[in-house]
Amino acid sequence: MKRFKYLFVPDWSRYVPGFLFCLVFAFLGMNLDRLIANYHKANVASLGIPKLEQKLQGIVEFGDDNQSLAITKQAIEKHRSTLKKVNGTIGQQWGWATFLYEKAQLKYVAILLLGGILIRNALPMPKILHPGINIARSIIKPGIIILGVHYFWTDVVKVGGVGLILTVLFIFGTAIIVMWLCKKWGISDGLGGIMGAGTGVCGVSAIIATSPVVRSSPIEMAYAIGTILFFGTLMLFTMPYIGKGIDLSESQFGAWSAVAILNTAQLVAAAEWYGTEARDTAVLINVARIMLLPLVVLFSLWFYILRTKKQEPGYEINKWQLVKDKFPVFILGFFLLVFLNSLHLSLLGGPNITGSPFWAMNAVYKWFFAIGFAGIGLSISIEDMKKAGGKAFTIGMMAALIKMILGLGAVLLIGSQWLRVTGN
Amino acid sequence: MSKLDVSNRQQKSELEQGIGEVFSSEKREDIWAMIIAMGIFLLSIAFPSHIYHFFNQVLYLF
Numbered sequence: 452m453k454r455f456k457y458l459f460v461p462d463w464s465r466y467v468p469g470f471l472f473c474l475v476f477a478f479l480g481m482n483l484d485r486l487i488a489n490y491h492k493a494n495v496a497s498l499g500i501p502k503l504e505q506k507l508q509g510i511v512e513f514g515d516d517n518q519s520l521a522i523t524k525q526a527i528e529k530h531r532s533t534l535k536k537v538n539g540t541i542g543q544q545w546g547w548a549t550f551l552y553e554k555a556q557l558k559y560v561a562i563l564l565l566g567g568i569l570i571r572n573a574l575p576m577p578k579i580l581h582p583g584i585n586i587a588r589s590i591i592k593p594g595i596i597i598l599g600v601h602y603f604w605t606d607v608v609k610v611g612g613v614g615l616i617l618t619v620l621f622i623f624g625t626a627i628i629v630m631w632l633c634k635k636w637g638i639s640d641g642l643g644g645i646m647g648a649g650t651g652v653c654g655v656s657a658i659i660a661t662s663p664v665v666r667s668s669p670i671e672m673a674y675a676i677g678t679i680l681f682f683g684t685l686m687l688f689t690m691p692y693i694g695k696g697i698d699l700s701e702s703q704f705g706a707w708s709a710v711a712i713l714n715t716a717q718l719v720a721a722a723e724w725y726g727t728e729a730r731d732t733a734v735l736i737n738v739a740r741i742m743l744l745p746l747v748v749l750f751s752l753w754f755y756i757l758r759t760k761k762q763e764p765g766y767e768i769n770k771w772q773l774v775k776d777k778f779p780v781f782i783l784g785f786f787l788l789v790f791l792n793s794l795h796l797s798l799l800g801g802p803n804i805t806g807s808p809f810w811a812m813n814a815v816y817k818w819f820f821a822i823g824f825a826g827i828g829l830s831i832s833i834e835d836m837k838k839a840g841g842k843a844f845t846i847g848m849m850a851a852l853i854k855m856i857l858g859l860g861a862v863l864l865i866g867s868q869w870l871r872v873t874g875n
Numbered sequence: 876m877s878k879l880d881v882s883n884r885q886q887k888s889e890l891e892q893g894i895g896e897v898f899s900s901e902k903r904e905d906i907w908a909m910i911i912a913m914g915i916f917l918l919s920i921a922f923p924s925h926i927y928h929f930f931n932q933v934l935y936l937f
Contacts, residue, residue, distance in 0.1 A: 481935070817930075
């Protein structure tokens with residue numbers, strides 16, 4: 452009964468208004484995305500039908516094979532039904548929709564993130580909405596679990612294996628370098644420890660996880676969290692454009708974002724924005740990364756307390772309990788679905804098998820992501836990011852830049868093949 | 876004990892309490908995420924077409 456009670460958040464009613472606001476915002480964002488996509492597809496269809504009809508005429512005249520005839524007729528039919536969705540006619544154009552969808556990449560991720568930032572910073576946001584908006588981000592977690600139906604063990608072993616090596620190198624590499632530099636520059640253990648963990652592993656969670664171990668002060672935490680939020684937001688909006696600019700493949704971008712962006716929600720948003728293949732790779736590598744969070748906390752404990760023998764008498768640290776407390780248990784759900792998908796059970800089917808349970812689940816995860824992205828957008832406050840400052844800012848900037856550049860080099864070196872989730 | 880010490884101690888204990896709350900909330904979030912995903916899984920086994928239709932058609936106005 453006590454465990455059951457633990458599941459309910461004390462004072463839960465204060466989260467309701469903000470959470471409902473995120474639900475409505477996600478609903479509007481997803482519908483706007485669908486509207487733009489429909490008009491973009493109609494624009495393509497409107498331009499495509501005359502060409503296909505011309506092709507069809509040629510096939511009939513030259514008496515080509517029946518298969519081409521059937522395929523062309525089917526394509527025309529598909530285009531016609533797309534046009535019908537917007538009550539359009541052949542020759543009508545919706546260039547604005549193609550511009551927004553293809554050139555500006557204004558998909559649901561961008562609509563929710565940019566729209567959320569705009570609402571949060573341009574309009575007076577009632578304080579009553581803040582708690583609910585902050586917890587909406589965590590709705591990405593059930594989405595990640597459900598996304599498990601996209602993977603087989605072969606993907607986990609191949610991409611997850613490469614990802615694990617990459618993340619181990621980057622997490623511990625960054626954490627060690629940052630902690631060592633902080634020691635060298637005379638920065639307090641409290642700030643050095645949380646910045647090492649924060650820039651190495653998943654940002655704010657790592658800062659909170661490490662802070663009691665390295666005994667940070669509230670002001671050090673505020674600086675570190677402000678810096679991590681600032682660089683996370685900066686990377687979330689710049690990396691997809693850099694990736695497109697240098698023609699990075701989707702799987703390479705997914706790996707790059709998983710290595711360089713610190714926060715789970717932000718990296719899923721950046722990768723989803725880039726493409727579905729990018730998202731699949733990013734989520735898998737991120738799962739490998741967050742599994743390492745307890746080890747980073749243990750490393751901080753060793754680096755600052757055990758190694759230097761600073762442990763106070765009577766202040767016993769239970770290392771196993773520490774690992775257990777910090778382990779992100781939700782990834783067990785993700786692995787369970789990967790396992791079930793790998794069994795190829797006809798009862799469960801697959802994401803592409805129409806009418807199967809996994810096919811149904813595949814339609815759901817996007818909504819969880821949308822609510823989470825609404826939460827991220829609405830919680831990005833420019834005022835909060837202004838708190839980034841002091842030495843934490845310099846350390847954060849260095850770590851972010853190094854990870855971005857070295858991460859890009861690493862994914863270019865590895866190539867797309869090893870990073871692609873094939874789902875077979 | 877100086878006023879500064881008292882204030883520091885108070886700040887520290889507030890911070891520790893805050894961290895405790897955040898941590899238990901992270902664990903709680905993880906467990907809720909598993910429960911929600913499990914619920915979707917069971918509903919998808921029982922009514923796959925209804926679930927697909929709801930999330931892919933009903934929730935969209937356009």
